[in-house]
Amino acid sequence: MTNTALIIVDVQRGFDDPVWGRRNNPDAEANIAALLDSWDGPLVYVRHDSTKPGSPLAPGGEGNRFKPELDRATPDLVFGKKVNSAFHGEVDLHAWLTNRGINDVVLAGIQTNMCVETTARVGGNLGYRVKVVLDATFTFDLEDLTADQLAAATATNLRGGGFAEIVSTKDITGG
Template sequence: MDFDDTAALIVIDVQRGFDDPYWGQRDNPDAEANIGRLVGAWADAGRPIVLVRHDSRTPGSPLAPDSPGNALKPVVADAPHELLVTKHVNSAFYGEPGLQAWLDGRGIRQLVVCGIQTNMCVETTARMAGNLGYEVTVPIDATHTFDLAGPGGIRLAAAELARATAVNLDGGGFARVVSTSDVVGG
């Protein structure tokens, strides 16, 4: 795929706490490897990388700032990056420092969004980015999520949630949903 030299890679919540059994069954065991491919390609091209970390305010959360799970996973912990955004909610656009101001200040209009969880922070950030007028690409195989229970005993498997996210984002016009290989080749 063809991206501007300024296209930013937004890496959402790739944190050790998501390895905790607390979250339940996950999908896509290749997510971290694909995230690593994207980070490597962006670093090699000298394009901007933004890391996002969720600092949970929920007591006992594996993502709480005082928890070892708050740390970034090795695949991104040492990644060269121009910005680290910390947040307490699903969207990276509601973090500190302000992502939109940072992107706009650099004239960045193209975003590639990857990370954890597919149907939560990745989807929310991609939807907001699309609404804000950015050209958004989501390599869906560079994300993962967990099974989730909803109202009335409904339970969806992580793979079902990932498919729904792909349809929501691409079908809804928020983002182009592709594979990591579509983005980096190979």
């Protein structure tokens, strides 16, 4: 899978803060760990560096650190971003991928309907073949929708809009 990169989006300790509310998919971290344990291609970790005052994801705080599940692998690239898409961060991700001949990306991380979905949409717009490992993501209830409803809507948006293929951890790991 050398022309495929695994991009782990915003798997940070700050998302354990109760301020976010009820989350879905309690198996997400275990599935992310399984992806990392089986991955043999380029690996990218992206971190959300929030500019919102008091955010659990503020740079320099404990919540900005990656969750311990990510310690099991050594990424080829690590960078921060202040917006939803990993393609609009401190590093030109598109150039990094292009320079390595990478045409396919596999996405996992937090939040399903925010940064993962936005990264998938931008990646699809840029011409990458994108796979979103839905069971290796999670999100939170928002307004009048549950986290599960939001995840289902993300899957429908990405698949129906032609931005990404929705897959499972087992589809990627073969397990």
